[in-house]
Amino acid sequence: MRSAYSVETVRAAERELMARLPEGALMQRAAAGLAAACAQVLGRTAGRVYGSRVVLLVGSGDNGGDALYAGARLAKRGAGVTAVLTAPEKAHSGGLAALRRAGGREATTAEALASRLIDAADLVVDGIVGIGGHGGLRGSAAPLAERAAAAGAAVIAVDLPSGVEADTGEVRGPAVRADLTVTFGTHKAALLIDPAREHAGAVRLVDIGLDPWLPERPELEALQHADVARLLPRPGAESDKYRRGVVGIAAGSTRYPGAAVLAVAGALRGGAGAVRYAGPAGDAVLARYPETLVSDGGPRRAGRVQAWVVGPGAGDDADTVAEVLDVAGEADVPVLIDADGLRLADPDVVRSRTAPTLLTPHAGEAAALLGVDRAEVESARLAAARELAERYRATVLLKGATTLVAAPSGRDGTAPVRVNPTGTPWLATAGSGDVLSGLAGSLLASGLSARDAGSVGAYLHGLAARRGAVGAPLAAQDIASAVPDAWRDIASGS
Numbered sequence: 468m469r470s471a472y473s474v475e476t477v478r479a480a481e482r483e484l485m486a487r488l489p490e491g492a493l494m495q496r497a498a499a500g501l502a503a504a505c506a507q508v509l510g511r512t513a514g515r516v517y518g519s520r521v522v523l524l525v526g527s528g529d530n531g532g533d534a535l536y537a538g539a540r541l542a543k544r545g546a547g548v549t550a551v552l553t554a555p556e557k558a559h560s561g562g563l564a565a566l567r568r569a570g571g572r573e574a575t576t577a578e579a580l581a582s583r584l585i586d587a588a589d590l591v592v593d594g595i596v597g598i599g600g601h602g603g604l605r606g607s608a609a610p611l612a613e614r615a616a617a618a619g620a621a622v623i624a625v626d627l628p629s630g631v632e633a634d635t636g637e638v639r640g641p642a643v644r645a646d647l648t649v650t651f652g653t654h655k656a657a658l659l660i661d662p663a664r665e666h667a668g669a670v671r672l673v674d675i676g677l678d679p680w681l682p683e684r685p686e687l688e689a690l691q692h693a694d695v696a697r698l699l700p701r702p703g704a705e706s707d708k709y710r711r712g713v714v715g716i717a718a719g720s721t722r723y724p725g726a727a728v729l730a731v732a733g734a735l736r737g738g739a740g741a742v743r744y745a746g747p748a749g750d751a752v753l754a755r756y757p758e759t760l761v762s763d764g765g766p767r768r769a770g771r772v773q774a775w776v777v778g779p780g781a782g783d784d785a786d787t788v789a790e791v792l793d794v795a796g797e798a799d800v801p802v803l804i805d806a807d808g809l810r811l812a813d814p815d816v817v818r819s820r821t822a823p824t825l826l827t828p829h830a831g832e833a834a835a836l837l838g839v840d841r842a843e844v845e846s847a848r849l850a851a852a853r854e855l856a857e858r859y860r861a862t863v864l865l866k867g868a869t870t871l872v873a874a875p876s877g878r879d880g881t882a883p884v885r886v887n888p889t890g891t892p893w894l895a896t897a898g899s900g901d902v903l904s905g906l907a908g909s910l911l912a913s914g915l916s917a918r919d920a921g922s923v924g925a926y927l928h929g930l931a932a933r934r935g936a937v938g939a940p941l942a943a944q945d946i947a948s949a950v951p952d953a954w955r956d957i958a959s960g961s
């Protein structure tokens with residue numbers, strides 16, 4: 468599991484750790500890890516550290532201190548290191564002294580912008596701000612970040628790309644774009660959630676000994692192969708198709724029969740023992756998937772299921788959405804609501820459900836439910852997912868460049884929001900969301916909680932798209948077809 472903690476929590480843990488270490492030891496650990504990463508990158512870009520040209524962008528806090536100490540280490544190895552000080556009188560004094568002792572130079576922002584210093588560098592180290600930053604870059608820091616982006620040099624961000632919001636992943640103004648971010652102690656939300664994540668580039672975590680002082684429950688978590696492998700449903704010796712779980716799909720309409728086929732395609736690969744289909748696209752579903760149990764009588768007469776999926780391609784069929792919520796309410800089984808179903812479902816009915824509910828909006832659907840613009844959801848995904856989960860008292864899987872799964876708060880607080888690490892822009896293809904709804908619904912029917920079904924479904928879905936789209940676009944059906952390959956990779960740990 469990869470975890471991210473809030474700035475407040477990181478600072479509290481750092482205080483505990485620092486109290487037990489000699490003065491400055493923590494910053495030395497950070498700087499050593501940073502310098503090692505810089506040396507590796509210089510090895511690739513300039514051939515070696517000796518004789519390479521390194522520019523440090525140094526702000527007024529400890530983030531700049533990390534950069535200065537790392538620069539001193541590189542200067543000792545023969546790199547030509549120049550520190551550009553955005554606030555010379557506030558720059559970290561110990562770090563600056565170390566750099567001077569090692570033969571490093573200094574420049575003001577004006578000098579750097581008036582010369583070719585940054586353009587000619589092999590490596591730019593962004594130590595403008597870290598977890599102490601708020602808002603987009605201010606003052607002279609903004610043009611420095613712009614210049615670094617335009618230069619050909621590799622950019623390494625210290626702890627975070629400067630200018631992003633550490634706790635939310637928002638980017639409210641000018642911010643550094645890095646090729647690599649070297650972060651200390653733990654990940655932060657900004658390194659996992661777009662749009663900030665995109666500014667971070669690759670991320671390397673340096674262990675500074677913080678773990679024992681971090682609480683058990685992080686703000687965010689990203690499942691890895693081993694976590695998903697533990698959650699994948701597996702039939703036992705005593706299993707039969709009913710015990711493995713039956714998922715009911717109420718999707719598609721005469722106008723959108725394809726949504727039904729795609730949701731069934733996902734559901735057949737999600738671990739349930741059987742897939743029931745109740746809706747007007749039965750013929751299309753059977754033509755493609757004869758193993759589907761098709762019912763003509765609507766959800767109420769479809770037979771028992773352990774979870775329902777409703778909404779994909781539903782058009783304006785509010786009656787079916789209401790019927791599924793009724794039937795699922797009476798049987799007290801989980802429901803996944805997607806696409807049109809999100810608009811058509813009665814919020815009061817959703818809120819008052821006792822069995823789990825999983826809502827799977829994309830940003831546009833989430834924006835409509837929240838009454839805000841789509842751009843607002845895309846710029847602040849974490850807040851949107853959390854807000855929807857509370858308003859609907861439901862687990863929310865917010866799709867998009869970063870997919871998040873947020874559960875509503877319960878008796879013992881709020882579970883960490885899950886961030887899906889397997890997403891790929893290849894997923895942005897029509898009908899891909901329908902496949903995900905069937906897949907996650909199937910996982911719900913086989914007994915996973917809404918939070919696990921959503922996050923395991925998104926993980927498989929993303930991995931399947933990566934598996935299927937090797938150098939060429941793929942269609943939604945191909946994603947469904949590649950789910951068994953993704954499943955095997957996870958189960959075998961490859």
Ligand SMILES: NC(=O)C1=CN([C@@H]2O[C@H](COP(=O)(O)OP(=O)(O)OC[C@H]3O[C@@H](n4cnc5c(N)ncnc54)[C@H](OP(=O)(O)O)[C@@H]3O)[C@@H](O)[C@H]2O)[C@@H](O)CC1
Nearest residue numbers: 481494527528529530596597598599600601603604605626
């Ligand atoms: N604590 C530890 O044990 C360890 C900490 N470590 C390191 O320390 C970092 C945190 O250091 P920190 O607390 O000094 O804050 P930091 O991120 O340098 O920024 C503060 C300065 O930035 C300024 N500023 C803010 N926003 C801005 C903006 N938008 N645009 C421009 N400027 C802006 C702000 O100025 P002000 O708002 O006061 O004018 C303030 O002076 C952390 O990320 C990690 O790298 C590691 O060494 C490991 C051990």
Ligand SMILES: Nc1ncnc2c1ncn2[C@@H]1O[C@H](COP(=O)(O)OP(=O)(O)O)[C@@H](O)[C@H]1O
Nearest residue numbers: 829866867868891892894895897898899900901
């Ligand atoms: N840029 C992107 N990067 C990663 N995943 C994306 C991106 N854009 C869309 N996706 C994923 O593609 C799927 C699209 O689902 P959705 O918007 O419901 O499409 P549709 O309605 O056509 O089925 C979701 O799983 C979403 O997370």
Ligand SMILES: [K+]
Nearest residue numbers: 596625627629
């Ligand atoms: K930084």
